[in-house]
Amino acid sequence: MTITQPDLSVFETLESEVRSYCRGWPTVFDRAQGSRMYDEDGHEYLDFFAGAGSLNYGHNNPVLKRALIDYIERDGVTHGLDMSTTAKRAFLESFQNTILRPRDLPYKVMFPGPTGTNAVEAALKLARKVKGRESIVSFTNAFHGMSLGSLAVTGNSFKRAGAGIPLVHGTPMPFDNYLDGKTPDFIWFERLLEDSGSGLNQPAAVIVETVQGEGGINVARAEWLRQLADVCKRWDMLLIVDDIQMGCGRTGGFFSFEEAGIVPDIVTVSKSISGYGLPFALTLFKPELDVWEPGEHNGTFRGNNPAFVTAAAALDAYWADGQMEKQTLARGEQVEQALKAIRAEHPGETVEYRGRGLVWGLEFRDKERAGKVAHRAFELGLLIETSGPESEVVKLLPALTITQEELDEGLRTLARAVRETA
Known part of the structure; x- marks a missing residue:
């Protein structure tokens, strides 16, 4: 595909150097529909990024778009803080009836600020308030957000350095298979908990991603997650599952922890919960943990009513009959077979492929190769x-709604990009 040099002058002169994704995709996007994006010159791109997991149902999903347009056209409430609105009621009822009750999950629903990191901040604050302790345990290569509390339980040194101050009250432990299976699971963690001289303050909670997205698509085994839940129970620590990127069906089930058969004490949800890419986040927790005072954690945009509308429409359209989970798992098998073929074609250049549902990663021995592949793919x-x-x-x-044909097209393009960067 021939790409003419776009006019990026206003972005480069006025916008901060902090911008990132636009550097890897140097074009000006204009419109998008389903799994396709188009730049201002009309070039078409197949999207295997999906808004970093915020567009599980694709761009401008027609069902959600219609619900949103109808709501706006009738002058539905746009901004409502935490006031009761018909849009909020419709979402809560749909979420309870379609998601929580069928899974026998007793959670209370909290609307923090409309970002993933705010949902994590609320979870950490609540855990500390409930237990009366400061320490939080996280895991190697974890990513939980860019605000200070979330950064304190994030592993990436580059992102942590951006805080500019010490990040305290967080202790990392080895994620599943971090030690290549050479050490029994949780032996170090439990030894520290047992030893009064270890220097580890009794934690209030443990926060974990079942699949580490930013950390490299590191997939925790169901057995490991069950053991972690047991450790938390025995040592009086709350278990927080960060489902911001891996929830809303990304791994198959609506929640990524369903496969393990565990019930976390607290769950954070964001990204695709609105269904349409609108800012929206939830912090879910067991009823006995609801010790908040009114207004103790708030935010001006915690009541994003247009997001309530599209979220309810997404739940009703895609989660009422159980077909979305089956389709995602089937599409996941399609991706796995394609990555298996790429690995077989390039055994000395690739380390492994790994994933669940429709989140997958292909690791390269030459650490710069992945970036070259992404550039060639663009x-x-x-x-x-x-x-x-x-x-x-x-x-x-990719979006969960991607067709088999689109998925196959993208996987063929990926295989070509790997081949052409050898």
Whole structure:
């Protein structure tokens, strides 16, 4: 695909140097529909990025768009803080009836600020308030957000350095298979808990991603997650599952922890909960943990009513009959087979492929290769990003609504990009 040099002058002169994704995709996007994006010159791109997991149902999903347009046209409430509105009621009823009750999950629903990191901040504050302790345990290569509390439980040194101050009250432990299976699970963690001289203050909670997205698509085994839940129970620590990127069906079930058969004390949800890319976040927790005072954690945009509308429409359209989970798992098998073929074609250049549902990663021995593959893929009309501590993993995050044909097209383009960067 031939790409003419776009006019990026206003972005480069006026916008902060902090911008990132636009550097890897140097074009000006104009419109998007489903799994396709188009730049202002009409070039078409197949999207295997999906708004970093915020667009599980694709761009401008027609069902959600219609619900949103109808709501706006009738002058539905746009901004409501935490006031009761018909849009909020419709979402809560749909969420309870479609998601919580069928899974026998007793959670109370909290609307923090409309971002993932705010949902995490609320979870950490609540855990500390309930237990009366400060320490939080996280895991190697974890990513939980860019505000200070979330950064304190994030592993990436580059992101942590941006805080500019010490990040305290967080202790990292080895994630599943971090030690290549050479050490029994949780032996170090439990030894520290047992030893009054270890220097580890009794934690209030443990926060974990079942699949580490930014950390390199590191997949925790169901057995490991069950053991972690047991450790938390025995040592009086709350278990927080950060489902911001891996929830809303990304791994198959609506919640990524369903496969393990555990019930976390607190769950954070954001990104695709609105269904349409609108800012929206939830902090879910067991009823006995609801010890908040009114207004103790708030935010001006915690009541994003247009997001309530699209979220309810997404739940009703895609989660009432159980078909979305089956389709996602089937699409996941399609991705796995394609990555298996790429690995077989390039055994000395690739380390492994790994994933669940429709989140997958392909790791390269040459840590700069993943970036080269992503760049070549962009030239060929495919949007993919990299992840991992050294950006050594090509990350695939297509919309859950992607067709088999689109998925196959993107996987063929990926295979070509790997071949052409050898």
